[in-house]
């Protein structure tokens with residue numbers, strides 16, 4: 001059953017058509033990778049899935065419901081492309097704040113944030129203010145924040161960006177464990193190898209349109225053997241690459 005649905009979605013900013021008649025679905029319990037060049041419309045689509053902006057036309061649904069409803073938003077764990085956290089907070093203070101907004105009890109927040117700080121590798125940094133954190137450390141905070149309220153659906157905008165190789169492997173395992181627990185995951189990425197490793201399906205976006213969507217098994221059966229080649233072909237640069 002489709003948990004995330006975009007139906008003929010259009011969104012323009014002035015003369016720029018950021019998303020142009022985009023339709024795709026993410027089934028329950030699956031991981032879908034959302035790929036595309038810079039400016040392809042990934043973040044715009046994700047913002048509509050979170051109810052931050054409205055489509056000009058078409059429909060966006062999460063678990064069959066409008067994402068602008070607070071009850072729908074509570075089902076979603078979200079990681080923004082660029083997070084702007086309060087710089088003077090420490091990681092557990094930030095998680096307290098988010099947990100409170102999600103309606104979690106103090107005891108629940110304490111138990112879950114303690115576990116997540118270890119899971120995302122921020123042990124030892126608990127007493128530092130977020131303004132002192134490196135890019136990858138802030139990315140880890142974002143992961144902890146998205147996971148905090150144990151949501152049924154994850155919508156993550158470039159979650160792998162800035163992670164070191166070990167953190168990347170740990171995060172990959174974490175997403176696979178969440179999938180095993182029945183969660184539905186959509187993440188945007190420029191990391192084609194990550195997408196190929198963990199996704200059930202991928203959607204490739206070009207100029208706001210889905211130019212390719214299918215399973216990672218389809219990629220292997222596509223005759224081009226890897227996602228990078230499919231990606232380049234869909235962006236219209238494969239022939240140049242092959243000529244190299």
Ligand SMILES: Nc1ncnc2c1ncn2[C@@H]1O[C@H](COP(=O)(O)OP(=O)(O)OP(=O)(O)O)[C@@H](O)[C@H]1O
Pocket residue numbers: 013016017018036037038039040041042043044045081
């Ligand atoms: N608030 C805005 N005002 C004007 N144009 C915008 C706005 N947000 C996005 N756009 C434009 O919409 C298009 C899609 O942008 P979007 O951020 O969705 O791309 P993206 O696929 O997430 O790219 P990236 O990989 O660089 O993050 C771009 O041309 C961008 O300039």
Ligand SMILES: [Mg+2]
Pocket residue numbers: 042043044081157
């Ligand atoms: Mg983006």
